[in-house]
Amino acid sequence: MTIERPILEARNLQVLRGGVPVLAIPELTINERQVLSLIGPNGAGKSTLLLALTCLIQPSMGNIFFRGQRITSHHDAFSYRRKLAMVFQEPLLFDTTVFENVAAGLKIRGMKKHEYCHAVEKSLDRFGISHLTSRSAVKLSGGEAQRTSLARAFALEPEIIFLDEPFSSLDPPTRSSLIDDLERILRETKTTAVITTHDQMEAMRLSDQIAVMDRGKILQTGIPSEIMNNPVDECVAAFVGMETALAGDVIRSYDGSFIVSVSGREVEAVGTAAPGDSVICFVRPENVTITTGGSGDATSARNRFPGKITRVTPAGLFHKIHLDCGFPLVAYITNISVENLSLVPGKDVTASFKATGVHVIKK
Amino acid sequence: MDIIIEGIKQAFILIFTLDPEVMGITWLSLKISGTATIISMVLGVSTGTAVALTRFPGRRIVISLINTGMGLPPVVVGLFVTVFLWRNGPLGFLEILYTPASIILAQAVIATPIVMGISLAAMQNLPPGLRLQILALGATRIQMVWMLIKEARLPLLSAIMAGFGGVISEVGASIMVGGNIKGYTRVLTTATVMETGKGNFDIAMALGIILLVLAFIINSILTYVQQRERPR
Numbered sequence: 001m002t003i004e005r006p007i008l009e010a011r012n013l014q015v016l017r018g019g020v021p022v023l024a025i026p027e028l029t030i031n032e033r034q035v036l037s038l039i040g041p042n043g044a045g046k047s048t049l050l051l052a053l054t055c056l057i058q059p060s061m062g063n064i065f066f067r068g069q070r071i072t073s074h075h076d077a078f079s080y081r082r083k084l085a086m087v088f089q090e091p092l093l094f095d096t097t098v099f100e101n102v103a104a105g106l107k108i109r110g111m112k113k114h115e116y117c118h119a120v121e122k123s124l125d126r127f128g129i130s131h132l133t134s135r136s137a138v139k140l141s142g143g144e145a146q147r148t149s150l151a152r153a154f155a156l157e158p159e160i161i162f163l164d165e166p167f168s169s170l171d172p173p174t175r176s177s178l179i180d181d182l183e184r185i186l187r188e189t190k191t192t193a194v195i196t197t198h199d200q201m202e203a204m205r206l207s208d209q210i211a212v213m214d215r216g217k218i219l220q221t222g223i224p225s226e227i228m229n230n231p232v233d234e235c236v237a238a239f240v241g242m243e244t245a246l247a248g249d250v251i252r253s254y255d256g257s258f259i260v261s262v263s264g265r266e267v268e269a270v271g272t273a274a275p276g277d278s279v280i281c282f283v284r285p286e287n288v289t290i291t292t293g294g295s296g297d298a299t300s301a302r303n304r305f306p307g308k309i310t311r312v313t314p315a316g317l318f319h320k321i322h323l324d325c326g327f328p329l330v331a332y333i334t335n336i337s338v339e340n341l342s343l344v345p346g347k348d349v350t351a352s353f354k355a356t357g358v359h360v361i362k363k
Numbered sequence: 364m365d366i367i368i369e370g371i372k373q374a375f376i377l378i379f380t381l382d383p384e385v386m387g388i389t390w391l392s393l394k395i396s397g398t399a400t401i402i403s404m405v406l407g408v409s410t411g412t413a414v415a416l417t418r419f420p421g422r423r424i425v426i427s428l429i430n431t432g433m434g435l436p437p438v439v440v441g442l443f444v445t446v447f448l449w450r451n452g453p454l455g456f457l458e459i460l461y462t463p464a465s466i467i468l469a470q471a472v473i474a475t476p477i478v479m480g481i482s483l484a485a486m487q488n489l490p491p492g493l494r495l496q497i498l499a500l501g502a503t504r505i506q507m508v509w510m511l512i513k514e515a516r517l518p519l520l521s522a523i524m525a526g527f528g529g530v531i532s533e534v535g536a537s538i539m540v541g542g543n544i545k546g547y548t549r550v551l552t553t554a555t556v557m558e559t560g561k562g563n564f565d566i567a568m569a570l571g572i573i574l575l576v577l578a579f580i581i582n583s584i585l586t587y588v589q590q591r592e593r594p595r
Contacts, residue, residue, distance in 0.1 A: 056495050078503070086499035088492050095514055104510075105500040156501070 004032040006068075007160055007192050008053065013062035015048055015216075023048045023216040025062070030160070030194060035186055037203035038196045040213035040239065046196035049213070050162050053194065054086055082109065085153035089165040091145035093137040098129065098148050101137045105156045116155075123155035126185055143174035147181075154185065160192040167202065172316060179205060200240045204228065212236045228284075234361060237282045243330040244283040250275050257302075257355055263327045268302040269358035280361045287357035288331035290321065291350045292341050302355040305329070309347045312338065319343070323351050366564060373565030374572055385566070389573055392550040395463055396531040399470035400478075403526045406471075407478025408519060412512060414479075415486030416494070429483060432476025437469075441539030444469040448540065461542040466550070469536040474526035481522030485515040517588050524588075528581045532574065551577075 008030040015023035023045045030036050038046045051057040055064060055077035064071045066080050085105070093101050102123055106116035124130045127147040132140065137148060146166060153161055166182075167175045183206055186193055197203050203210050204224045211221040212231075220232045231237035238245065248262035250273045258273045259266050260281055267281055289301065307325030314320075319338045323329040329351055333343065343349070377385050414425060447453055448460040448468075459465045489511060497507045512519065534552035541548035543557055551574050558567035 051495070054499060056498060078501075081499060082501040084499070086496070088496055090490060090492055092490060092493050092496040094510070108497075108500050108502045108506055152500070162499075 004034065006030065007032045007066070008194075009065040009068075010053060011063050011065070013049075013052055013064070014060050015045075015052055015057065016060040021060075021216060023052065023059075025049065025218060028053075028211070028218065028221075030192060032192055033190050034209055035193045035195065035207045036209045036211060037207035038194065038211050038213055038218075039198065039200055039203045041198060043215075044213040045216035046198075046213055047164050048216070050086070050164050050194065050196055054084060054162055055080060056086075083159045084162065085156045085158035085160075086162040087146075087149050087153045087164065087166050089168055091140075091142075091149040093140075093145055093148055093152075095138050096136070098124070098132045098135050098137050098140070101148055102151045102155050104152055119155050119157070123151040126154065127151040127181060141174075142170050143178060146170060146178060150178075150182065154189065154191075157189075158191065160194070163193060163195040165196055165198070168198070182206065200228070212239060214239070231282070231359065231361070234280060237280075237359065237361065243285045244281075244288075244328065246281040246283070246327055248279060248281065250277040250279060260360070265305060265326045267358060268355040269360050270356045271360055273360065273362070277362055282359040282361070283329065283353055283357060284359075285320065285330040285332040288329060288351055288353045290323075290331055290333060290337075290341065290343065291352065292343075292347070299352060300354070301352040303358070304350055304352040306348065306350050309343060309345050309349060311345055312343060323349070325351055370564040370568045374569035377566065377569040378572065382569070385569055385573070387546065388549055388551055388554050388570065391463070391548075392531060392552075395466050395537075395550060396470060396527060399467045399474055399530050400523060400527040402467070402471040403474035403478045404523050407475045407522065407526065408482045408512070411479040411482030411522075412486050412508065415483050416508065416511070426483065429476055429480045433480040435473055435476060436535070437473055437533040437537075438535035438539070440469050440472050441536030444472065444536065444540050460540060461544060461548060463541070463548055465540040466537050466548060469540045470530035470533065473533060473536060474530045477529050478522045478526040481525055482515075482519055485518035485522065486511065488518070489514055520588055521585055524581050524585045528578060528585075531577055531581075 006029045010025055010028040013023065013025040013028070014021055038049060040046055048057070052059045053064060055071060066083070069076075071077055071080055094104060099120060102120045103116050106119060121130070124133060127150055129144060129147050129151060132144060132148070137145065140148060146169075150166065167178060170178065179202060186206070195203070195206060207224060209221060210224050210227045212219045212227060214235055220227060220236050222230075227236070228240050231240055234245070246260075246262040246267065248260040248267065250258050251261045251266070252259045253273055253275055256272070257268055257270050259268055260279055262281065269281060273279060305325035307323045307329065309321060310324050311322040312319055314335075315332070318332045318334050321331045321333050321338075321343060323331065331351060337343070411429070414422065414429070444465065445460065448457065448465055449455055450460075459468070493511065493514065494507060497510050502510065532552065534556055537548075537550055538553045538556065541550070541553065543549050543553040549557075551570050555567050555570045555574070558564075558570065
């Protein structure tokens with residue numbers, strides 16, 4: 001990937017609410033053509049950060065730079081807002097037709113119908129809602145309404161687009177098809193984007209960079225695989241879906257790997273640690289394999305534990321299996337495997353995961 | 364019983380023969396209350412919108428005052444407007460007491476809080492994020508306010524009609540500040556009061572029926588507008 005120029009930078013950004021800092025961002029840089037996801041739990045300050053980045057709220061302190069120019073006056077903020085677009089969690093459509101909604105931003109810019117007609121049609125087509133053109137926007141389904149809202153934003157051909165939890169009020173199938181389309185459109189239009197979400201899967205799919213936020217701060221920024229596999233602390237790890245967190249002590253260490261004692265079981269992990277270190281081992285549920293029957297099969301997985309299934313919950317495309325192996329362990333297993341291996345609560349199985357699949361954080 | 368049937372018969376004859384006096388009174392009522400409604404619309408919608416969209420100290424008190432004003436008794440308004448317009452009152456120099464202008468003034472005082480209160484509620488009922496969305500679309504502040512008003516157009520229309528309905532049927536203030544002068548400040552309500560007092564039930568009923576029909580038309584439009592609104 002080529003290094004792109006920064007398009008938007010925030011420095012020492014602080015937002016106070018009732019004298020309490022709700023956002024404190026020392027530094028954030030968004031490069032051109034980059035898709036950045038801000039992930040974190042509700043109340044982490046993601047939406048506040050977006051509002052500050054779009055100059056829709058006045059930060060208590062700090063500066064925003066757009067293409068290297070500091071935004072100082074109301075007029076700067078106004079001209080900057082004419083170059084961006086924003087989509088909120090609620091579609092916030094106007095009580096008129098879909099066409100007029102998508103044209104709204106262009107009409108605000110004083111364009112005449114023959115000037116914006118083409119752009120509106122193109123945007124409607126992009127989001128697959130051309131058939132809704134003359135429908136009333138207040139009678140749309142959730143997915144159609146959010147598509148209209150996105151089409152309205154993209155019709156402006158913004159230099160940067162901000163999306164605040166754009167999918168969180170949609171049902172899963174609608175959501176997934178809209179994410180597909182957004183991913184394609186972002187790639188086609190090469191638009192710089194900042195997306196907030198509390199769904200790490202969504203973030204993984206859409207973004208080049210992920211920033212994990214909690215309590216108004218950015219805890220970690222990196223490419224998706226880095227965040228997913230090397231979370232810097234417990235908070236990030238828990239948030240990015242490392243469901244199993246096992247506290248233990250290092251009892252032996254080898255060259256490049258070490259053994260952690262977890263509730264009397266020995267878990268092997270890759271890395272360096274000294275015996276006596278207290279650590280937390282994180283295991284991603286998708287990295288856990290379940291086998292039934294004898295445990296004599298040869299495998300390269302270094303961690304194998306006999307255990308009992310305690311709970312099986314369907315989770316759409318896969319099942320979430322809770323195991324008791326002397327310590328609790330969570331595995332994601334495809335629906336077909338659950339059926340073939342007849343995985344039901346109470347069944348004795350063997351769970352295995354690779355030493356390289358264990359992420360260790362020192363306490 | 365005869366008196367009622369005879370009255371109704373006479374009333375319809377007066378209406379359908381387009382009796383000049385009855386028509387004159389009706390037309391004057393519409394002119395006066397219409398003008399008062401237009402004044403209250405300008406003041407009420409703008410102030411209601413401003414209060415809904417801004418935050419300032421004492422805002423809650425202002426909102427309670429507006430809501431209280433929605434129920435101002437017309438006779439109290441009539442009393443105060445009379446006192447103000449009295450020859451040596453603070454606005455006595457205008458010399459408009461007992462003219463149509465004074466009725467317009469009194470009715471505007473009655474209708475403005477009604478329009479303002481409903482407009483305020485209408486603007487507050489818009490989704491809170493809508494302002495930010497409009498600004499994010501690149502709107503100036505003026506464009507933003509205009510788009511919000513357009514969004515709330517149906518409840519704002521109800522506000523204006525509620526204001527009109529309030530003043531066309533009001534009698535206390537009109538009689539006090541207008542004086543019920545024949546052919547000059549005599550409106551539907553004041554004429555009905557007088558004719559009833561004189562025992563001319565036929566004319567009183569004709570005026571009453573016209574008033575009812577006007578109220579019915581206004582309420583039908585209001586109901587239609589409100590029912591058209593989507594359930595939320």
